[in-house]
Amino acid sequence: MKRLFVFIFAVTSLAACTSTSSENIQQKPESVTLLAYDAFTPEPGIFDDFTKDTGIDVKVVTGGDSGVLISKAILTAGNPEGDVLWGVDNTMLSRAEQASLLMSYEPVNTGDICINADKEWFASSDVPMPTRLEDLVLPQYRGLLVTQDPVASSPGLGFLLGTIAHFGEGKWQKFWEALKGYVHIAPDWTTAYTVDFSGSSGNGKYPLVVSYGSSPPAEVLYADPSNPLTEPTTSVIESTCFRQTEYAGVLRGSTNSVAAEALVTYLLGKRFQESMPLSLFVFPVNPDAVLPDLFVKFAVRAKNPLTVSPQDIELNREQWLNEWRALLL
């Protein structure tokens, strides 16, 4: 027991030392806080150029998944936890607008939510890979697709919105009614992609999964080095892609809005935009940004993506989700 207490004491005092020393470092004149979701993993050192040019330090703080982050930001609108908010997407933009969460905002990246297919499974099966949403309700695709609960998961919501965009108001319900016995609904992306899907680490039994247009390059880049991939084991069914746009903006109540504006400008600049594909797996919005090879070869950015306007989403989201639940539960 004595040893345990000595250990605890040592660790605690170490902590005390490190925290005081880091406070000393933070005595710099100006800094700006970027508030983002937990999955925000920018390229290490990406803000060094910004600090060098402007003298402003960037502090990145994270606050939960994107849903938690936005809910918290809305509850604390006007008294924010940072200066710049990263990660409001088009499914939540209207909610943010209604709460006057942001003083200004810009689209900062895009990504597509699409059905991914296990190439190996389809190569060794008589069933051809589906090419459009309508295929999914054909008998041969029964029990092949796993998607996510749209209430809890953002790819799940994206896929539902995609079907609404494709079939139209009043008609999407029919599609889902037909899909009901054919599709498996997972609670979240992790369970769907890594447990249920057959094409990735989980070895599950579903060869079709709702994921991202940028999942295949991630499979290649982060393949097991002892079993490297020259091309992905999965492919994207382009006609099912729903376009997701993420925004960055200056939070109302920011104490340093000039620096915040400068940071947003930097986020839109070529240097940051070009770092996004391989660190955040999204597409840049800046037309000057050059895509890395891996993205050019394997990532899908649909030519004619399915879209629903943020206003329509905000107006109907609860109604759509309730209808969807009533159909599928």
Place this chain on the structure above:
Amino acid sequence: MTTRRLLSFLPVGFVAVFLVLPFLNAIATFFSVSTTRDVLTNPSMLRIIWFSLWQAVLSVLVTMIFAIPATWALSRFQFPGARLCRGLLTAPFVLPSIVVAAGVLAVSQRTGVVSILWAHVVFNVAVVVRLVGPRWEFLHPKYESLAATMGASPAQTFVYIVWPNIRSAVISATALVFTYCFTSFGVISIVGGFSRRTVETEIFTQSVRLGNTDVAIALAIIQMIVVLLVFQISRPSLRQFSSVDVITHPMSLFVKPRGRWIVLASVGSPVIVVSLPLVATLIRSVSYRGHISFHAWTTVLGGTLPQLTVSTWRVIGTSLLFSAITAVVTVSLALMAAQQMGRQWFQYPEQRRILRFITSLPLVVSAATLGLGLVITFNKDPFAWRSHTWLIPVIHALIALPVAIRILEPAMQAIPSSLRDNAALLGASPWHTWLRIEIALLRPALLRSVGIAAAISLGEFGVTSFLTRSNSTTMTMAITQLLGRPGALTQQSGYVLASLLIVLTLGVTSRA
């Protein structure tokens, strides 16, 4: 007297500031009478409440079936591997639900009630072993032997000798397990499948996903009332047995004349049930689509976490630091509270009841609601604590406090007051008596509460996922992030980190 006041004031003040205040603030901000009425008359909401109740009752039953025999065997007998078994049974309590859930799904291959029950057993066997174990160890086996010598059957011995001594601990463990299962969030939302909803998952959905904070608050109040009722019913009676005169040590299994296999089966079956999902985690860390590869292990142990911006050591260091702070804060506060509750109950029954009530509150309040409450309460200088890193271990301590008290209090009560009186009579100062008698006798319980507090901190990712952090990614967070991204190496690294968390927790809990 003043010291005593201060000692009971500290735990109460702690809970008041970090829980009562933010929770009341959340209610004051979002509560609406008409919404609450709507919730109570909405059939789908009533179905959710009903499902939460019955799955929790069932989970408690199944947990007890596995846990009580295991507790008996582990507190009565010593055999090679006993410590490892204890560690295996208690470690999952603190694992992130995503790890246990993925493990359970990997074995059961399906979402639904069976998987929910399984995951709840995996998590909660630990609670029973931790809470009932110390009490059982305090009961000297000579009473059982005496009863047997005088012709009592094993059943009679259990009913008349053992049960009265462990009853309060069993009841308190039952209430705790019920509460954890009733308010369980991670398990239900993953292995329950999308159609199984409980009050806590609905609170989260309504407040975070749909923005209906008023509905969430109504549900949180309903949930709180149910849990308070359970605690009221399970309140231990004031008449306590303390038939202890020495601390017992488990006897070697080899000297047990008959029925050794019963002991081994009592430990073995829960160990299998609990460790299968853990083994699945280990397997997934080295296998990918039929290939066996240790690359993820070398990557992670080399310090890199694929796709993340923090290093392995930083993440492990943060977790250990938080758990050490949590252990210190929790156990100090729990000791103060348990001391007050255990000692002078015959003089201040009312004070004791209030203390018990207030220190139980962290179990009662919904995690999502508390998280939101913290964010909207500690938001202005000089109390703008919501973005301070120290708040994270403090909230961990808040969550661990009721459990630590439940471990310490029965052990404290089991100390016969005659020992204390004798020491005083022989001229020992109160400080000396406390150090040499109480702390010495409480040692096993103290170690257990240190272990469990540290462990709760390692795995907690409910309330604190609402707090804002900078450079303080914990292992649990990193696992969630790694498992939330495509790529074989990334996925396997998530399972490597989960395996490390299991090993670390085994270390913390089996030594204590």
